[in-house]
Amino acid sequence: MDEKYVGRKFTTEFIKEDFARDNEFIRHMITSARMLKAYDLTPETTGNISIMTCEGMYIKAGGKSLGDLTPDDIILVVDYNPRENRVIAKGGKEPSSEAPMHWLIYHRFPRASAIVHVHDRVVLENIKSVKRNRIKITEKETDYGTLKQADEVLDALLYDDYAVIKNHGSISIGNTIEEATKRVIDVHKKILEDESSH
Numbered sequence: 001m002d003e004k005y006v007g008r009k010f011t012t013e014f015i016k017e018d019f020a021r022d023n024e025f026i027r028h029m030i031t032s033a034r035m036l037k038a039y040d041l042t043p044e045t046t047g048n049i050s051i052m053t054c055e056g057m058y059i060k061a062g063g064k065s066l067g068d069l070t071p072d073d074i075i076l077v078v079d080y081n082p083r084e085n086r087v088i089a090k091g092g093k094e095p096s097s098e099a100p101m102h103w104l105i106y107h108r109f110p111r112a113s114a115i116v117h118v119h120d121r122v123v124l125e126n127i128k129s130v131k132r133n134r135i136k137i138t139e140k141e142t143d144y145g146t147l148k149q150a151d152e153v154l155d156a157l158l159y160d161d162y163a164v165i166k167n168h169g170s171i172s173i174g175n176t177i178e179e180a181t182k183r184v185i186d187v188h189k190k191i192l193e194d195e196s197s198h
């Protein structure tokens with residue numbers, strides 16, 4: 001269930017110039033990451049958050065802890081080529097292994113401007129409760145960071161702005177990072193309550 005780091009499943013082309021990290025988007029990402037940490041939703045280096053802007057997609061760097069996110073842990077993805085499975089990024093660090101999935105979600109769903117993905121143990125260990133609450137779960141179990149997994153997630157998000165990725169975690173999209181974060185926390189609380197009342 002925990003995702004062992006086995007390497008990124010895409011290549012990254014780095015653009016040498018860096019970008020300014022002193023901006024509102026990054027401040028909001030850090031605030032959201034702290035909220036997720038407060039609910040114990042950021043174990044080790046799992047999970048990632050992103051925001052799509054006109055500059056590109058801000059996303060957590062790979063191998064960094066979401067719970068202790070700093071501006072230096074954020075990189076800017078300016079393009080993704082699915083045919084070559086190649087990410088083009090600024091910021092000098094490798095992007096999160098799930099960067100292609102985030103990118104594809106933004107391109108498929110214009111209603112998404114922010115994405116929160118966490119490995120919520122409460123959700124994953126209480127699937128009966130997830131089903132009772134009619135929360136969408138991806139159909140097939142797929143490997144993290146693959147285009148197959150991205151396809152499964154894209155299908156699930158046709159129905160709702162939140163979905164459980166089978167045996168992996170959950171994903172939430174929103175107009176803002178606050179909205180996507182709130183949804184993750186609300187589902188987490190709902191499953192906790194549901195479990196304690198059954």
Ligand SMILES: [Zn+2]
Pocket residue numbers: 003046047098117118119144168169
């Ligand atoms: Zn994950």
